[in-house]
Amino acid sequence: MQATTLALVGATGGAGTTRTAVELAALGARDGRDVAVVDAAFTTQGLSEYVSGRIGTDLTTLVTDETGASLSAATYPIALGDESDGGTSAAAGGDAPDLPGRADAIPARAPFERVARAKTAEAARKLERRIDEAETSYDAVVVDAAPVGSNEAVAGVTTADRTAAVFPATAHGRDxxxxxxxxxxxxxxxVDRSIAVAGGLSETDSEAGGAESDADAHLPATDPAIASAPTAAAGNGAYARAVTAAFEGAFDATVGIEFEEPGLVDRLTP
Incomplete structure (x- = not known):
């Protein structure tokens, strides 16, 4: 892969950036790669919700109080879902697929006081070094960044090899x-790539179609519940296939996953 680090940046809040980052990591692990997701959205801390169990040391700790600690101290396996496109996550008691690669999260999970210290310019420089550190240990690194308006988000987009914008597949999202x-x-x-994410039935066909034409990749609507993610760990439907295309485009990679051919019902289902 020519690009090793990818910053995913949401064009709006709730665009689906964290979900997309987790899906890309799961897809990479399914293809035999070791992939890490680095949380550069310290305010929302959404990546932590994809980790099963207690989070002790987190990324904000590594850029504030424990700057000499190894990155592995704040690294946790992503809780993988079961083997269906709408499955239950391992965190909720489902059976996780056994993937040939690793899908790890380096989450932020911190109280307000530490988050405030982690958002300084000095901490952002340390975050840049942590992203570089992750690059030496993983085949691919996805940086989950909020819309660029904070030091940690800026660190993510300026450190990564490539930046992809995630936006809702609507006219508003396109703007x-x-x-x-x-x-x-x-x-x-x-912005090197753009990924349009369909949000469901609330979108009109004209809105979604116009936005999709502006995107390098498009992820169709799927169950937005965290309990169903990551679909790409074992799914064979349209969503998993779209994540595969997004991964290949983002990392200049060739994915060797062989998907089952959809049956008649799957082909007739939108």
Missing amino acids: ALQRLRGRIADVGAG
């Missing part, structure tokens, strides 16, 4: 994507 391009350009980086 937000253009604004995000401007913000990222302001910090000396650029």
Whole structure:
């Protein structure tokens, strides 16, 4: 893979950035790669919800209080779902697939006081070094970043080899994507890829179709519940296939997963 680190940046809040990062990691692990997701969204801390069990040392600790600790101290396996596209996560008691690679999370899970210290410019420079450290231990690294407006998000997009914007597949999302391009350009980086995420039945066909045409990859609507993620760990449906295409485009990779051919019912289901 020519690109090893990918910053995923949401064009809007709730665009599906964290979910997409987790799905990309699971897909990479399914293909035999070791993939880490680094949480650079310290305010929302959404990545922590994909980790089963207690989180002790987290990423904010490594950029504030324990700067000499190894990255592995804040690394946790992503809780993988069962073997269906709408399955139950391992965290909720489902059976996790046995993948040939690793899908790890390096989450932020911290009280307000430490989050505030982790959002300083000095901590952002340490975050950059942590991302570089992850690159030496993994085949691919996905940085989950909030819309660029914080030091940690800027660190993510300026350190990664490539930046992909995640935006809702709507007219509003398309407009937000253009604004995000401007913000990222302001910090000396650029948007290399864009991923449109369908949000479900609330979107009109005209909205979704217009937004999809502006995207390098498109993820169809799926169950938004955390309990069903990551679908790409073992799923064979349209969503898992779309994640595969997004992974290949983002990392200049060739994925060797052989998907089962959809049956008649699957082909007739939108």
